[in-house]
Amino acid sequence: MGGDYAPANVVSGACQALHEAGGRFRVVLFGPEDTLRATIRDQGALPDGHVPSPDQYSIVHAPEVIDMHDPATAALKTKRKSSISVGLHQHRDGLVDAFVSAGNTGAVLSAATLILGRLRGIGRPTIGALVPTPKAPCLLVDAGANVDCRPQHLLEFAIMGSIYVGAMRNIANPKVGLLSIGEEDSKGNEASLAALKLLRKSGLNFAGNVEGRDIMSGELDVVVCDGFVGNILLKFGESIPHFFKAKFQTFARSSPLSSAIALVAKNGLRRVMKEMDYQEHGGVPLLGVNGVVIIGHGKSSPKAIKNMIFRAEETIHKAVNRNIQEMLTQTDA
């Protein structure tokens, strides 16, 4: 049970998922047992609350809490009774089919990699991020899990991203671009230039080098980069609506007419801004581990948690891991 609004949002989201799924799956909640029981009971009093029947869920006591300030290794070393540690061990042992968390991303990443292990042929598991575009969202991978990537790692990210996006959106050959500083094959840094060559013979639907401006164009399904670049890019992108808002407020204060215009436009703008907040889209998969792990933003809403559970269900049904493994074998990656 992790995230800034745990257990409230996590429990609400899980209960909504159970309500909508109508018996397709059960949910196991990991966290402090008494708190979880009380939070489930309280659902009945919420506007959209649903109290699931006892056969729809179970609770596994995990009293320790890994917060955002704990080191990434906490689940493995100091807090082995945290929901991350207990839940991932149960997933490894086959007691649950997928693991969903809005907790400390670094802790989930390292615990999942070590407890579940990596898929055969994968050097580095990866976390992608969905970036909004005028068309379907684009998966930027790696979003920050891995820095100093070797060309082979970038190839792996491309393969995992392509298979995941293909499965989730039911498209045959997602278009994959390699993030660089120019479209020509001669543009890039050492790692990207070498990765370009690997990607050209990968069998993926590879668009070659793409630039920063192409990410949100809607022309690409997957954009591959080193996690150092990915993390910086995503945090930069997140900050732009804040800048825009500040500028808009300055504009609104500049004259009575501006103020009236701003008042009229406010709601429309808010709607547009919301779409730029890619955290709204719910969780993203941790790809490359031997299991199904969906990671959400610390501030995940109940709706985001619900969507993460459905995403986990879909990832299982679409056999994403088996497909990654097959593609790796085909490309000799």
Place this chain on the structure above:
Amino acid sequence: MGGDYAPANVVSGACQALHEAGGRFRVVLFGPEDTLRATIRDQGALPDGHVPSPDQYSIVHAPEVIDMHDPATAALKTKRKSSISVGLHQHRDGLVDAFVSAGNTGAVLSAATLILGRLRGIGRPTIGALVPTPKAPCLLVDAGANVDCRPQHLLEFAIMGSIYVGAMRNIANPKVGLLSIGEEDSKGNEASLAALKLLRKSGLNFAGNVEGRDIMSGELDVVVCDGFVGNILLKFGESIPHFFKAKFQTFARSSPLSSAIALVAKNGLRRVMKEMDYQEHGGVPLLGVNGVVIIGHGKSSPKAIKNMIFRAEETIHKAVNRNIQEMLTQTDA
């Protein structure tokens, strides 16, 4: 004479600068002589046009044109009679005190580095970019000139950026951040972690690691990164207003009320968006070469060209290069 709107915008900008400067400096125009003479003559017919007196300017014939598709080495190899090549040679020989161009950035960068040479102690000259913030713009350096940077190069970018921003804004100790994936000293990639150590003992007003979201916060005067990251970030940032515009148009079409709101808000929004276009701010310096070189966007307006000329004047008067050299000596860099 370079840029997408050369010679018209370049000549107009130069003539405006001469008009406003009132004899503080002379301008030398490099380009096809007949065309330049005709363009200057035509200024009289423009709404804001000023025809300078013959003693305010001179023309040096440079008939060849390096376009955006030419390789970066064109000025040195195939097109030695281009304005970039002729102008930089005149700058090297002391015939002009600064060189301003809206032409092919890569060509200016490589020609300037080879023709003018580097400042002593500088491994890699750099181009910064001014990113808008709610306060003063932030200089992001390197903006794309150098990929695969060593820690020492990042230190040099920080020193050059700090001195340039300090001189231009008359501030004593510009606040410098190192772009990374977390604020803690343990966060980063190999190059950034090593650069962090160099920067901690550099004597600069160093804020440590900063994240993508800090660039536009207004809390930093200079943000240092590898040019691979810088280029991708800037192009990504440039694309966001386009995305926003597309979303706003969808909103405007969604209902008659939305359409009315959009109509009312349009001009205000356009004003806010314009501020996000950092290309509007005019040119940026090529730092680290043995000379004063200001590079502008290919689409520079006459106003941008005028501001580039004034920026060159200021860079000379503030002795930016001498100060860089002194700082390098002090830090043993």
